[in-house]
Amino acid sequence: MTFTAHFNYWVAMALLTVGLYIVIARGNLVKKLVGLSIFQTSVYLLYISAGKIIGGTAPIIAEGLRVYSNPLPHVLILTAIVVGVATLALGLALVVRIKEAYGTIEEDEIHSQDEEP
Amino acid sequence: MLLVLLLASALAIVRARNLFAVVVLSGIYSFIMATQLTVLDAVDVAMTEASVGAGISTVLLLGTLYLTGSEEAAPGHRPILPLLVALATAGILIYGTLGIPVFGDPSGAIHQHVAPRYLQEAVEATGIPNVVTAVLASYRGYDTLGETTVIFTAGIGVILLLGIGRRVRERAQGPGGGMQEYLVLRVIAKLLIPFALLFALYVQFHGDFGPGGGFQAGVILAAGVIFYAVIFGLTKAQKLVPPRLVEILVALGVAVYALVGALGLMLGGNYLDYFVLDHDPVHGQHRGVFWVEAGVCITVAGVMLAIFYAFAGRRRRPDSRS
Amino acid sequence: MIAHHLPALQVVVPLLAAPLCVMLRGARAAWLIALGVSWAMFIVAGSLLARVLREGVISYALGSWEPPWGIEYRVDLLNAFVVVLVSLVGALVISYSRESVDHEVRREQHYLFYAAYLLCLAGLLGIAITGDAFNVFVFLEISSLSTYVLIALGRDRRALTASYQYLIMGTIGATFIVIGVGLLYLMTGTLNMHDLAQRLPAVEHTRPVLAALAFLTVGISLKLALFPLHLWLPNAYAFAPSVVTAFLAATATKVAVYLLLRFYFTVFGAPLVLGEMPLPEILLALSLAAMFAMSTVAIFQDDVKRMLAYSSVAQIGYITLGVSTGTAAGLTGTVVHLFNHGITKGSLFLLLGCMAMGMRRITLQHIRGIGRIMPLTTFGVVVGGLSLIGVPLTVGFVSKWYLVLGALERGWWWVAALILASSLLAVVYVWRIVEAAYFKAPGEQVAKLREAPLSMLVPAWVLVVATLYFGVDTRFTAGVAARVAELLLGGFR
Known part of the structure; x- marks a missing residue:
């Protein structure tokens, strides 16, 4: 179990930490969504790294190639990417409406406005 | 090395306070990610990540910033708790990944059970050399129906929240007016847009043999119309492709996909069974994949346009803070 | 065909x-x-x-x-x-x-x-x-x-x-769930749940599987609003x-x-989930915290919809409590409460929707004296409230009966006592609604209201009647739930 053997996974973890941190710690509604995207992409890296075979090629069957990387994680992550962008679009639409209703997209200011009756 | 760059760009996003910078950095991040995914043999995924992460997301984020303002307020307190939560999550995952097979090892369980059969029999059973497309559209075609439905849901969500088709007053600049006073742009646009549409068709039909497919084609198709709207103005674009038509496209694609499934059912197979769509099962598979990819393309193009119309139709509001 | x-x-x-x-x-x-x-x-x-x-x-x-x-x-x-x-x-x-x-x-x-x-x-x-x-x-x-x-x-x-x-x-x-599923896939090579269940025992004690269990638990708990992950609800x-x-x-x-x-009982299997991790203990602690903390918060709400929302988080505590006992009776309680709480809260929120026809916000001040103006609606709310408390002849009683049995079967008499004690908190918040609705004079606004149309009252009352009917005749609900519990503990393997 060497460091390099799991290097891809380490980076995925680090990205996950960064993404989740932005989502929870930041108060700006747009930045939170950017963080959410990073959080999700870290999972893409996790899946795709797991599907890679050293010496393999892209799973498009052709003459003369023997070893292909695993196609299933690719399929799953294609779905996940699409779901991710759908969520982002909806989230941003909400942000636009929140801006129109509150005049701000900072979480703290929204809270303080809601507390006033 | 790419991975290090990836991490660096993510950290830069944390640090950046100007949201435009954040958006640009996240575009860069997505491009590096796409490159890294290519290195890992996931060409279809890379292509999608590039068009979605660096393309659509960036445009959407910029559109939002145009409407909401671009400076992030300084955080009021040192956030320790969020860091702990994030680290704890990563900690559990690190604990977990320490036990998984070494990266790239072909003897891992993931490469043994289900996947080999796809690689062995997909071409024979479906006639599609791109195994990713075969699995996506046929073996796990039901997931893809769900995925198309997710896009559809987001589409009607955005229409509900922001509305499409409200008339925007023509303005000299911005999404309403376009840039039609620039002759060069107009000429280039007229030359380029047909090629964009042609390219979309190529991506659509090439998906069986190489990376590509309905999703990417739909995005390119919508991009063509959006380009038109940017140059000639939203009003003209909405005359060309009226909002009501967009709404119908949004729904039509999902309906086509779901009906292909129902057709399999009526012809005596299970739901989404393509084998029964033709006398020759392989042809049937081909036909099924063709039509569901068409469905995906229609809904994706429709939703992208709906989102564009919805965001472009909104007016910018003054910032309460300034 | x-x-x-x-x-x-x-x-x-x-x-x-x-x-x-x-x-x-x-x-x-x-x-x-x-x-x-x-x-x-x-x-x-x-x-x-x-x-x-x-x-x-x-x-x-x-x-x-x-x-x-x-x-x-x-x-x-x-x-x-x-x-x-x-x-x-x-x-x-x-x-x-x-x-x-x-x-x-x-x-x-x-x-x-x-x-x-x-x-x-x-x-x-x-x-x-x-x-x-x-x-x-x-x-x-x-x-x-x-x-x-x-x-x-x-x-x-x-x-x-x-x-x-x-x-x-x-x-x-959802992303946590994807991570969990991904780790399971990594270790077994399959995504089919039934297939997973058969292939997991071979790798049961490996770290990725345990991490998958943790991620799935947290991810699903966010969706089911388990205290303290309920903040969205x-x-x-x-x-x-x-x-x-x-x-x-x-x-x-x-x-x-x-x-x-x-995931717990079909995919991972009862022995792993209940036996070798401190998961039941954590679940028990969070369930009890939900029952008490959230019922207490509910008491201090003036907005009736919010009050019932907090009550929902508390009731979810009962549902997960049944899981943590790991006994047949407790799991029966979980499954039956799934159904019972579903119909109870469904009826309550539908009836509040009837009230919302005449007012923008439903606070305790707004509903003063509403019992006389909208008698059918208000009485339905009372029945639902009684079910939240767990009064006999309502479905709420049936659920708590099995949960108490489950706790006693484990020898957790103190948990059984706590289940009963937490019901008292429900008495308080339900009483606040009853007090406002029946024992206060109607204000000017309330006096102008009318009873809701039949098209709304009938579906809402179907659920109210179901709350009472399944509180007496438990052959269907508890019968199925008991068989489910048996299946869950036996595993599907």
């Missing part, structure tokens, strides 16, 4: 009806489609349950690809029961919805509203019925995205922030349109509970 395809039709019909609503565009047409489809789905669910009771597990291979290579729908007693609950509530809510939605949602949005509702229904049914771990995620997102949209349609601007907050927390939850329920709140409260968290049971 058609009977063979029922599992697929259960999900695909509402999924196909949604684009149809968008293409037709008419408000009335959309409602009629939603109404017809919802009742048809209830009939489908009923016949699926009947068939499972008769013949056992049903497997359906989508695309005719044999599992685990293709996606499988797998119906057993547990998910057939959940599907019946979801489709029953869906059908009643949609029957009720016309006047309420007319009142609360702009008319030109109706066709999209019903499309989103149908998608939410399809998503929830899809989660419940699928036998594929990744397919769960896809349908989870269909139901989640449509839920965010539906919540945001509430009249108060806080509906927007509630929806945004839920979007963030829900997406984190109170505002979402309080500010969503009445119809949406009733539907979500009765179904969405229940489907998430189902998912937890499915």
Whole structure:
């Protein structure tokens, strides 16, 4: 179990930490969504790294190639990417409406406005 | 090395306070990610990540910033708790990944059970050399129906929240007016847009043999119309492709996909069974994949346009803070 | 012929009806489609349950690809029961919805509203019925995205922030589930739940599997609003349109509970989940905290919808408490409370929707003296309140009976005592509603109200009557729940 053997996974973890941190710690509604995207992409890296075979090629069957990387994680992550962008679009639409209703997209200011009756 | 760059760009996003910078950095991040995914043999995924992460997301984020303002307020307190939560999550995952097979090892369980059969029999059973497309559209075609439905849901969500088709007053600049006073742009646009549409068709039909497919084609198709709207103005674009038509496209694609499934059912197979769509099962598979990819393309193009119309139709509001 | 395809039709019909609503565009047409489809789905669910009771597990291979290579729908007693609950509530809510939605949602949005509702229904049914771990995620997102949209349609601007907050927390939850599923896939090479169950014992004690268990637990707990991951729920329920709140409260968290049971007992198996991790202990502590903390918070709410939302978080505590006992009686309590709390909260939020026809916000001040003005509505609320407390002759009593039995079977007499003690807190918040509704003089505004139309009262009262009927005749609910509990503990292996 060497460091390099799991290097891809380490980076995925680090990205996950960064993404989740932005989502929870930041108060700006747009930045939170950017963080959410990073959080999700870290999972893409996790899946795709797991599907890679050293010496393999892209799973498009052709003459003369023997070893292909695993196609299933690719399929799953294609779905996940699409779901991710759908969520982002909806989230941003909400942000636009929140801006129109509150005049701000900072979480703290929204809270303080809601507390006033 | 790419991975290090990836991490660096993510950290830069944390640090950046100007949201435009954040958006640009996240575009860069997505491009590096796409490159890294290519290195890992996931060409279809890379292509999608590039068009979605660096393309659509960036445009959407910029559109939002145009409407909401671009400076992030300084955080009021040192956030320790969020860091702990994030680290704890990563900690559990690190604990977990320490036990998984070494990266790239072909003897891992993931490469043994289900996947080999796809690689062995997909071409024979479906006639599609791109195994990713075969699995996506046929073996796990039901997931893809769900995925198309997710896009559809987001589409009607955005229409509900922001509305499409409200008339925007023509303005000299911005999404309403376009840039039609620039002759060069107009000429280039007229030359380029047909090629964009042609390219979309190529991506659509090439998906069986190489990376590509309905999703990417739909995005390119919508991009063509959006380009038109940017140059000639939203009003003209909405005359060309009226909002009501967009709404119908949004729904039509999902309906086509779901009906292909129902057709399999009526012809005596299970739901989404393509084998029964033709006398020759392989042809049937081909036909099924063709039509569901068409469905995906229609809904994706429709939703992208709906989102564009919805965001472009909104007016910018003054910032309460300034 | 058609009977063979029922599992697929259960999900695909509402999924196909949604684009149809968008293409037709008419408000009335959309409602009629939603109404017809919802009742048809209830009939489908009923016949699926009947068939499972008769013949056992049903497997359906989508695309005719044999599992685990293709996606499988797998119906057993547990998910057939959940599907019946979801489709029953869906059908009643949609029957009720016309006047309420007319009142609360702009008319030109109706066709999209019903499309989103149908998608939410399809998503929830899809989660419940699928036998594929990744397919769960896809349908989870269909139901989640449509839920965010539906919540945001509430009249108060806080509906927007509630929806945004839920979007963030829900997406984190879903991503956690994807990580968990990915780790399981890494270790076994399969995504099919049944196949996973067979292949997991070989790698049961490896770290990735334990980490997967942790991620799935946290991810699903976010969706089912387990204390302290419930933060999205109170505002979402309080500010969503009445119809949406009733539907979500009765179904969405229940489907998430189902998912937890499915992963715990079918995929991982009772021995791993209950035996070798401190999971039952953690679950017990959080359940008790939910029951007490959230009931206490509910007492101090003036907004009745919010009060009942906090009560929901507390009631979810009872549901997870049953899991933590790990006994047949406790799990029976969990499964039966899934159904019982679903119909109780469904009826309560529908009745609050009746009140919302005449007032913008339903606070204790606003409903003063409403018992005399809207007698049927208010009396229904009282019955629902009694069920929340767990008074005999209501379904709430049945659930608590099994939970107490489960706790005693483990020798946890103190937990049994705490279950009873927490009911006293429910007495307090229910009493606050009763006091305001019956023992205060009606104000000027309330005096102007009228009783809600029959089209709303009838569906709401069907649930109220069900709350009483299944409180007396428990053959169906507790009978099925007991068999499910037996299956869960026996494992499907």
